[in-house]
Amino acid sequence: MSVSESYTDRSSSTLERTPARVRDFVALLKPRVMSLVVFTGLVGMAVAPVDVHPVLAIAALLSIALGAGASGAINMWYDADIDAVMDRTKDRPIPSGKVSASEALTLGVVVSGGAVMVMGLANNYLAAGLLLLTIGFYVFVYTMWLKRRTPQNIVIGGAAGAMPPLIGWAAVTGEISLFPILMFAIIFIWTPPHFWALALYRKGDYARAGVPMLPVTAGSAKTRLQILLYSLVLAATGIVPWALSLTGDLYGFGAAALGFIFAALAFGLFRKGAAEEADGSHLSAKRLFRFSLLYLFLMFTLLLVDGLMGAPVWW
Amino acid sequence: MPLSDEHRRLRGRNYTVAAILVAMMVLFFVVTMVRIAGAS
Structure with a gap:
């Protein structure tokens, strides 16, 4: 029986439902x-x-x-x-x-x-x-x-x-133009490691619901490798706006540091993830998930501050 | 007649919908004024 078949819409029962x-x-x-x-x-x-x-x-x-x-x-x-x-x-x-x-x-x-x-x-x-x-x-x-x-x-x-x-x-x-396309690219590449880190410690939830998240279909080890690869690409993509002179040095240094931390946490997850999955702690996955939220917030804060300070070249 | 909990919640929802409609009217009015001013 699929999830859809077993699901009863409790919200449609007028007996149970109180007005929203x-x-x-x-x-x-x-x-x-x-x-x-x-x-x-x-x-x-x-x-x-x-x-x-x-x-x-x-x-x-x-x-x-x-x-x-x-x-x-x-x-x-x-x-x-x-x-x-x-x-x-x-x-x-x-x-x-x-x-x-x-x-x-x-x-x-x-x-x-x-x-x-x-x-x-x-x-x-x-x-x-x-x-x-x-x-x-x-x-x-x-x-x-x-x-x-x-x-x-x-x-x-x-x-x-x-x-x-x-x-x-x-x-x-x-x-x-190019600059907003790069901002799009940063979020686009950030999304898979962010959600896969969550999916690693919510794997059972996704499996029960029949959602084919990567840890469910390909296993945790392959997911950790994919997270690491995406993190490396993300770290590189993050500094592209600076490399193309679209932002100032403040953003460049900040993006490099944040990208390095992201990749380091992903590497830590790659190395220790299996042991942490066995003991049920999922420490590295949880740490990476939390940091990924902070990463995106800080990257865009840097873009904002850098932009308000006046970047060198606008395309 | 005292209002039941259900009535009270429904009334709250109606007030909210009314507030949203008024806010939309104000938004459309202000946006129109700004755009007209910008065009002239």
């Missing part, structure tokens, strides 16, 4: 994920070499935030059966019966439409198109197509999470 509170709808928008999305989108806007009216900048940020949140709500609607059997997600609004699946879908679709419309009206159609593409990619390509079918789900699906700086840049400049 506002905070349940807010939870559907995945506010923690939204905060990182908003921050990277903000950096994409802030480092762009143009002046933008604060109201239009706020409207763009709001659109990015709502677009991310809405696609999260649609994701929760589609994945309610998976969420119900995973420890990490079983308390989400739909599996816990606080919000019905149809309410979540309605919220997601309406807010998605609103976000794209606001972006188009307040900023430009390129940014609105990119936002629409991102929402569509996350929902149809990642959630509905890849997530349950291939261990490359988060590799390809990671493109959606990497789009905010590109959208932010396009919102204020009306075009796309």
Whole structure:
């Protein structure tokens, strides 16, 4: 019996369900994920070499935030059966019966439409198109197509999470150039080691839910090797903006140091991961997962500070 | 008639939806003004 077949939509039972509170709808928008999305989108806007009216900048940020949140709500609607059997997600609004699946879908679709419309009206159609593409990619390509079918789900699906700086840049400049594409690349390459580190110590959860994450399909050893390889590529990609004179030295040194730490932690996981999996501690995987969040935050903080200080060349 | 918990929650939700609609109206108005000012 598949997860879908065994899943009963508790949210559809009127006997059990109490009316959803506002905070349940807010939870559907995945506010923690939204905060990182908003921050990277903000950096994409802030480092762009143009002046933008604060109201239009706020409207763009709001659109990015709502677009991310809405696609999260649609994701929760589609994945309610998976969420119900995973420890990490079983308390989400739909599996816990606080919000019905149809309410979540309605919220997601309406807010998605609103976000794209606001972006188009307040900023430009390129940014609105990119936002629409991102929402569509996350929902149809990642959630509905890849997530349950291939261990490359988060590799390809990671493109959606990497789009905010590109959208932010396009919102204020009306075009796309090399710099925001490099910001996209950093998040895109960061995504697999970030999620695979988590999947290493949540392997049982993913296996139970039938999600073919790499540790489930290829085993932990191969996953640790992939994490190490991606970390090395990430460390190199991180310094490309500086190597191309798109940023100043502050960013260059910071990105090099952060990339080195990321790769060192990945190497530690590669060496000690097997023993830690055997004793159940997963210390290195947990450490790398936590650091990966800090890494992305610090990398984009460096880009922001460097950009505000005035980088040498703008392309 | 005292309100039940369910009524209270529904009323809270309605107020929230109303607040969001008003916020959207304000946003559209302000964005329009900014864009018109920018175009002139």
